[in-house]
Amino acid sequence: xxxxxxxxxxxxxxxxxxxxxxxxxxxxxxxxxxxxxxxxxxxxxxxxxxxxxxxxxxxxxxxxxxxxxxxxxxxxxxxxxxxxxxxxxxxxxxxxxxxxxxxxxxxxxxxxxxxxxxxxxxxxxxxxxxxxxxxxxxxxxxxxxxxxxxxxxxxxxxxxxxxxxxxxxxxxxxxxxxxxxxxxxxxxxxxxxxxxxxxxxxxxxxxxxxxxxxxxxxxxxxxxxxxxxxxxxxxxxxxxxxxxxxxxxxxx
Amino acid sequence: xxxxxxxxxxxxxxxxxxxxxxxxxxxxxxxxxxxxxxxxxxxxxxxxxxxxxxxxxxxxxxxxxxxxxxxxxxxxxxxxxxxxxxxxxxxxxxxxxxxxxxxxxxxxxxxxxxxxxxxxxxxxxxxxxxxxxxxxxxxxxxxxxxxxxxxxxxxxxxxxxxxxxxxxxxxxxxxxxxxxxxxxxxxxxxxxxxxxxxxxxxxxxxxxxxxxxxxxxxxxxxxxxxxxxxxxxxxxxxxxxxxxxxxxxxxxxxxxxxxxxxxxx
Ligand SMILES: Nc1ncnc2c1ncn2[C@@H]1O[C@H](COP(=O)(O)OP(=O)(O)O)[C@@H](O)[C@H]1O
Ligand SMILES: [Mg+2]
Numbered sequence: 001x002x003x004x005x006x007x008x009x010x011x012x013x014x015x016x017x018x019x020x021x022x023x024x025x026x027x028x029x030x031x032x033x034x035x036x037x038x039x040x041x042x043x044x045x046x047x048x049x050x051x052x053x054x055x056x057x058x059x060x061x062x063x064x065x066x067x068x069x070x071x072x073x074x075x076x077x078x079x080x081x082x083x084x085x086x087x088x089x090x091x092x093x094x095x096x097x098x099x100x101x102x103x104x105x106x107x108x109x110x111x112x113x114x115x116x117x118x119x120x121x122x123x124x125x126x127x128x129x130x131x132x133x134x135x136x137x138x139x140x141x142x143x144x145x146x147x148x149x150x151x152x153x154x155x156x157x158x159x160x161x162x163x164x165x166x167x168x169x170x171x172x173x174x175x176x177x178x179x180x181x182x183x184x185x186x187x188x189x190x191x192x193x194x195x196x197x198x199x200x201x202x203x204x205x206x207x208x209x210x211x212x213x214x215x216x217x218x219x220x221x222x223x224x225x226x227x228x229x230x231x232x233x234x235x236x237x238x239x240x241x242x243x244x245x246x247x248x249x250x251x252x
Numbered sequence: 253x254x255x256x257x258x259x260x261x262x263x264x265x266x267x268x269x270x271x272x273x274x275x276x277x278x279x280x281x282x283x284x285x286x287x288x289x290x291x292x293x294x295x296x297x298x299x300x301x302x303x304x305x306x307x308x309x310x311x312x313x314x315x316x317x318x319x320x321x322x323x324x325x326x327x328x329x330x331x332x333x334x335x336x337x338x339x340x341x342x343x344x345x346x347x348x349x350x351x352x353x354x355x356x357x358x359x360x361x362x363x364x365x366x367x368x369x370x371x372x373x374x375x376x377x378x379x380x381x382x383x384x385x386x387x388x389x390x391x392x393x394x395x396x397x398x399x400x401x402x403x404x405x406x407x408x409x410x411x412x413x414x415x416x417x418x419x420x421x422x423x424x425x426x427x428x429x430x431x432x433x434x435x436x437x438x439x440x441x442x443x444x445x446x447x448x449x450x451x452x453x454x455x456x457x458x459x460x461x462x463x464x465x466x467x468x469x470x471x472x473x474x475x476x477x478x479x480x481x482x483x484x485x486x487x488x489x490x491x492x493x494x495x496x497x498x499x500x501x502x503x504x505x506x507x508x509x510x511x512x513x514x515x516x517x
Binding site: 048050073074076077078079080081083085087088089090091100101104105146149150152153 | 375377378380381382383384385386387388391395396399400403
């Protein structure tokens with residue numbers, strides 16, 4: 001579904017993606033973690049070409065992203081993206097936030113688009129908030145509307161960039177619940193997150209990145225509990241406060 | 253001399269010699285301002301939008317134009333077009349059109365800056381969100397970015413339009429028969445009515461400007477610009493005053509004086 005082949009990217013002379021090779025198949029849930037500045041967001045944003053790459057190739061659902069003839073709107077219509085800061089349209093109600101793209105891109109009529117949006121609002125548990133403006137919604141509610149907005153385009157792939165890290169702790173679960181149910185339905189998902197519970201529950205693979213490189217890839221228990229690479233080990237023990245087996249060995 | 257006689261020229265102030273002759277007076281100010289606003293909006297939006305381009309061959313001419321106009325007094329621009337337009341189009345350009353064109357050229361530069369600031373103030377994430385749902389750039393600008401930018405721009409636009417309306421009075425210098433000109437004519441021909449003449453000008457400009465601000469405020473309320481609390485006209489900040497008006501009963505800046513908090517919701 002998504003394939004990175006020897007991808008490199010520079011911001012000026014800052015090498016943010018170093019020789020990325022990664023293949024994600026249909027229905028897979030990938031969690032990306034790593035320290036701040038590692039290039040996780042950049043990696044995610046290359047998938048729908050919000051960022052372009054300088055070298056290598058990315059193939060998404062058969063479309064070659066470095067090919068200038070690739071239709072970007074068609075590509076992006078297939079890929080939903082959820083942002084850390086929600087990025088809901090502040091001048092539109094929850095319902096209108098969801099119906100805008102289906103109406104303008106897919107050409108749905110007002111009635112059809114509204115019906116679909118109401119179904120999605122129901123799914124994220126916000127039917128009663130349909131006419132609220134984003135400022136009137138809590139962070140958790142905003143993020144759920146944002147997820148519904150992406151789903152309204154019926155994407156084949158969903159990208160999440162730290163969807164819960166701007167939320168108060170008590171609001172995180174309502175968002176994660178929606179994401180878990182999505183994962184269970186077989187959506188292909190790439191999620192940048194440090195929610196270890198989420199990763200352990202639904203992630204097929206965890207990718208650890210540091211300094212623009214993929215350091216280690218594996219199933220959640222391997223990466224979180226028994227990482228091989230010292231950089232991964234350091235990160236896991238400092239962020240998740242998990243006593244890492246290897247580290248205690250070294251300390252002795 | 254009685255009061256009615258003092259203001260016997262009221263029709264001249266309001267409409268010039270209109271039913272018999274040409275439109276003039278306050279009505280002419282309104283027409284000039286209206287035309288200048290309409291044309292300069294189109295030109296100003298294009299200019300402000302292009303000014304944001306990263307392509308130097310688009311951006312630099314825009315900057316040059318904006319900076320040139322903004323560093324020139326309006327009266328110079330009016331003179332300039334007064335002499336320049338007939339040169340281009342032959343002698344048959346009326347002073348009215350030469351005035352409208354100058355006002356338009358002048359206004360566009362200022363509007364361009366308002367437009368630019370408004371678009372820049374919309375967070376980048378909004379465009380990314382719109383693009384990531386598959387919307388085209390055109391649709392993203394039209395339905396997501398510009399409506400938000402417009403809301404941010406509206407208060408600046410209004411205050412600029414009000415000042416542009418007042419600036420139409422400068423065109424008397426090339427002989428446009430607008431309110432100032434009518435007042436000056438009357439005060440020269442009938443010196444006994446000089447006070448009434450200047451008072452009529454003042455009232456005329458005040459009534460129109462006040463109406464414009466009032467209508468704008470209602471529009472702003474309707475489209476909800478006031479969720480930006482800082483630009484609500486009735487907002488006040490007593491705690492920032494060197495000598496606060498309200499005696500503090502409790503403590504802390506959090507406690508808003510009653511004048512600000514009463515019905516802000
Ligand atoms: N638009 C940009 N221009 C220049 N540098 C950038 C830009 N976006 C990100 N960077 C840099 O790229 C690096 C990776 O950023 P990012 O992908 O956001 O990291 P992460 O999401 O893992 O925290 C950081 O060092 C950041 O400063
Ligand atoms: Mg990031």
